[in-house]
Amino acid sequence: MKRLALAFAFACIAPPAIAQGEATPLFASDEILELTLDGPIREIVARGEKSTDPHPATLSASGESHAIQLSARGNSRRLKELCRFPPLRVRFDAKPDESSLFHRQGSIKLVTHCRDSESAEQTMLREYAAYRLYNVLTPESFRVRLVRVSYRDGESEYARRLAFFIEDGDDAARRLGLKELDVGDTPLAQVDREDAARYALFQYMIGNTDWAMVLGPTKTDCCHNSRLFGASKEARSALVPVPYDFDNSGLVDAGYAVPNPELGTYSVRTRVYRGFCSFNDLVPAAAARMRALRSQFEASLAATPEADAGTVAAMTKYLASFYEDIEDEETIGKKLLKKCR
Incomplete structure (x- = not known):
């Protein structure tokens, strides 16, 4: 409700040529x-x-x-x-x-x-x-x-x-009624808990470890392969982490991708959960939503334009192995939550 109220206020002050909620052409x-x-x-x-x-x-x-x-x-x-x-x-x-x-x-x-x-x-x-x-x-x-x-x-x-x-x-933020923040390293407590849990679980789903939700390559430039959105440029609570750059993930499996040496894995296809322990209580609900969306995820992969049958099959198979890891709360606890940061 808070985000909607702020978004309405911004819209009343200065209606943009492209309305909030709309993508650019x-x-x-x-x-x-x-x-x-x-x-x-x-x-x-x-x-x-x-x-x-x-x-x-x-x-x-x-x-x-x-x-x-x-x-x-x-x-x-x-x-x-x-x-x-x-x-x-x-x-x-x-x-x-x-x-x-x-x-x-x-x-x-x-x-x-x-x-x-x-x-x-x-x-x-x-x-x-x-x-x-x-x-x-x-x-x-x-x-x-x-x-x-x-x-x-x-x-x-x-x-x-x-x-x-x-x-x-900036265009993504405007579409959402938010603002893209130009900040440095950010305290984890400033990030929206549900958004952070969803973000980390998605990264695990695609087998990506090449990200940092609140830290950047320098302390003045947040974040690594991620951006933070807030209700205003000055917002320092309920921040939304938005990821990008997925070429180092297991789903993509690029020939040039290499696993993070600090994680002790030998392939980018090996999933490692890098979510934060402080959000563990929200992961089961996020996983339940992922299970409910499985058919939509599979349909999205199958509809990838110009992707050949082998590409679609490989992505679908990799996605299926994720669902084995979130089958129930027991597997979630063993495969993910016990390995949180």
């Missing part, structure tokens, strides 16, 4: 978007490991053309030993107007194919599927949009592969 559809990026692709790829400098380029889609700055982004996936094609950031030179598919987009992340191969493209689709699973679980999640990109460099096409855009944090 780019994320209002699940159809694959045909898109062209034209610019110095070869240079961006060649220098991606050492440089995230932006380069002038052009984005074209749905009869529109926009001047953009295109750059490599990310950390591990920029390393040539892991990926031959880096993730990208698209930054619009001018704000697209209200009639544009890209209205409200300023700077947006594009998750790419890592290597120019069918298997690498399937890996990317598995990460897309992970985002979609969290969308099923809660609207307090980042939306994604699948695109088929023609990467053009001058007169020639460098590559043509699937990729996906990730909703910007």
